[in-house]
Amino acid sequence: MTSQLKKEDSVGKVIVITSGKGGVGKTTSSAAIGAGLAKRGLKTVVIDFDVGLRNLDMIMGCERRVVYDFINVIQGEAKLKQALIRDKRVDTLYVLPTSQTRDKDALTQEGVEAVLNELREEFDYIICDSPAGIERGAQLAMYFADEAVVVTNPEVSSVRDSDRVLGLLNSKTKRAAEEGAEPIKAQVLLTRYDKARIEKGEMMTVEDVLEILAVPLLGIVPESPAVLKASNVGVPVVLDEPSAASQAYEDAVSRLIGEVVEMRVDGERKPGLLRRLFGRSA
Amino acid sequence: MPIQDADEREAQAPATSTSFQLRGKLFTAVTLLPEGGVPDAAFYAALDEQLQKTPQFFNNAPVILDLQSAPALARTEDLRRVVDLLRERKLSAFGVQNARPAQLAAAQEAGLISVTTGNDTPLRVPRSEKKGAAKPPPPKPGKIITTPVRSGQTIIADQGDLVVLAPVSSGAELVAAGNIHVYGRLRGRAMAGAYGDTRARIFCGKLEAELLAVAGLYRTSDSLEDALLGQGVQAFLDGNKLCVEALG
Numbered sequence: 001m002t003s004q005l006k007k008e009d010s011v012g013k014v015i016v017i018t019s020g021k022g023g024v025g026k027t028t029s030s031a032a033i034g035a036g037l038a039k040r041g042l043k044t045v046v047i048d049f050d051v052g053l054r055n056l057d058m059i060m061g062c063e064r065r066v067v068y069d070f071i072n073v074i075q076g077e078a079k080l081k082q083a084l085i086r087d088k089r090v091d092t093l094y095v096l097p098t099s100q101t102r103d104k105d106a107l108t109q110e111g112v113e114a115v116l117n118e119l120r121e122e123f124d125y126i127i128c129d130s131p132a133g134i135e136r137g138a139q140l141a142m143y144f145a146d147e148a149v150v151v152t153n154p155e156v157s158s159v160r161d162s163d164r165v166l167g168l169l170n171s172k173t174k175r176a177a178e179e180g181a182e183p184i185k186a187q188v189l190l191t192r193y194d195k196a197r198i199e200k201g202e203m204m205t206v207e208d209v210l211e212i213l214a215v216p217l218l219g220i221v222p223e224s225p226a227v228l229k230a231s232n233v234g235v236p237v238v239l240d241e242p243s244a245a246s247q248a249y250e251d252a253v254s255r256l257i258g259e260v261v262e263m264r265v266d267g268e269r270k271p272g273l274l275r276r277l278f279g280r281s282a
Numbered sequence: 283m284p285i286q287d288a289d290e291r292e293a294q295a296p297a298t299s300t301s302f303q304l305r306g307k308l309f310t311a312v313t314l315l316p317e318g319g320v321p322d323a324a325f326y327a328a329l330d331e332q333l334q335k336t337p338q339f340f341n342n343a344p345v346i347l348d349l350q351s352a353p354a355l356a357r358t359e360d361l362r363r364v365v366d367l368l369r370e371r372k373l374s375a376f377g378v379q380n381a382r383p384a385q386l387a388a389a390q391e392a393g394l395i396s397v398t399t400g401n402d403t404p405l406r407v408p409r410s411e412k413k414g415a416a417k418p419p420p421p422k423p424g425k426i427i428t429t430p431v432r433s434g435q436t437i438i439a440d441q442g443d444l445v446v447l448a449p450v451s452s453g454a455e456l457v458a459a460g461n462i463h464v465y466g467r468l469r470g471r472a473m474a475g476a477y478g479d480t481r482a483r484i485f486c487g488k489l490e491a492e493l494l495a496v497a498g499l500y501r502t503s504d505s506l507e508d509a510l511l512g513q514g515v516q517a518f519l520d521g522n523k524l525c526v527e528a529l530g
Contacts, residue, residue: 163453166432212452212469214448
């Protein structure tokens with residue numbers, strides 16, 4: 001339906017979810033943002049660029065339906081349509097899984113470009129889940145991006161790595177290389193935000209992080225057991241039962257598509273209060 | 283009068299003597315540059331014409347003869363005659379400069395001292411000549427950066443100064459042949475005078491640098507005083523010491 005509503009001349013937007021550092025929540029965020037966009041009726045595909053360390057399909061709960069993958073498509077062994085997996089819960093959500101048996105060298109710039117161009121015709125949003133690091137996989141994930149979401153934890157090493165990645169976004173991407181092109185719009189998504197630990201001085205404050213990274217804030221996702229649980233059962237956070245984290249991702253998705261939503265910093269508190277009011281029903 | 287000064291110096295009297303005092307004196311002298319051989323009638327005619335334009339200005343002016351362009355003016359009697367003719371025109375020649383050894387001996391014989399100090403004021407070049415003359419080289423272009431310098435980035439200003447109007451992150455590097463100015467927070471490394479210019483300085487609005495270096499001498503954040511952190515500072519070389527001082 002949505003693809004019919006789409007204007008013929010408009011092409012999909014490529015958004016890379018990246019961070020530099022591993023374990024900060026790139027894949028969780030890719031799944032949540034992808035699902036959040038799809039829930040709004042926007043046709044969305046999430047691509048796993050972490051060749052050899054395939055995780056996205058598990059977090060999206062489609063690991064048992066993988067037949068062909070991204071690498072097969074790049075190497076011409078399968079058609080794109082054969083590799084795309086449609087989500088069973090949201091019909092505008094697709095996953096393009098990667099290969100668990102190959103490595104990053106299987107990615108070629110021409111191959112990635114061809115697949116992304118084909119997806120741009122079909123989809124409103126193409127979410128690229130970048131691997132950690134700044135090597136080939138991460139560079140190709142960001143190379144063709146129009147926008148970037150830099151996932152950061154409020155701690156110094158994560159922030160420094162994110163800063164490095166922001167530098168690469170401004171120098172090692174197609175938009176950076178092309179003269180006159182608008183630079184990649186980068187925003188920071190702060191995850192695993194723990195208000196109590198920040199108050200104790202164990203973690204950096206939002207202000208500190210933004211002061212260093214000097215890019216707009218897309219959202220603040222609180223540290224939440226809901227995230228871990230959703231990952232383990234293969235349900236993107238926003239498709240699971242409401243939690244502070246899912247609310248934060250929903251807000252981030254709204255901002256991503258240009259809506260103005262007030263920033264909630266202490267999201268975890270409200271459900272805590274609700275839980276207290278409604279007793280132990282959960 | 284300088285001649286008196288010289289005499290007093292020769293006397294080598296202790297400066298604490300009660301009979302007289304010794305004082306240094308700075309004054310402006312006029313340098314006269316004769317060209318060619320021994321000044322002739324035409325020379326004095328031209329000089330008179332020049333003096334008439336500003337008669338008061340040259341009245342009893344102390345004069346130094348610059349012998350750079352007059353190698354033939356080397357005999358004592360010629361120099362004496364020049365001094366006399368100048369004195370007739372109320373110009374008090376007392377010394378020579380740029381004299382060749384033979385000229386110097388003749389000048390001392392004629393009572394002129396050797397003057398080696400002082401700077402000439404620049405000669406005003408006639409306009410017509412100025413046009414053809416080579417223009418001074420344009421100031422070396424520096425670099426101005428307006429976007430944040432991220433971790434892992436290196437910005438190099440091969441020539442001149444590097445000016446950064448944005449924050450410089452930890453893990454970023456700034457290198458400049460000249461000075462470095464950072465108007466945002468400096469968290470990375472800054473290396474000024476990269477080609478050995480010891481006069482180069484680093485200026486930053488808020489110091490949190492990992493490393494500051496001028497002409498190869500460096501200090502890491504470990505060796506910076508805590509009181510300077512977050513302050514506006516400048517770093518410069520004082521001999522073999524890299525000084526970091528608060529600004530303002």
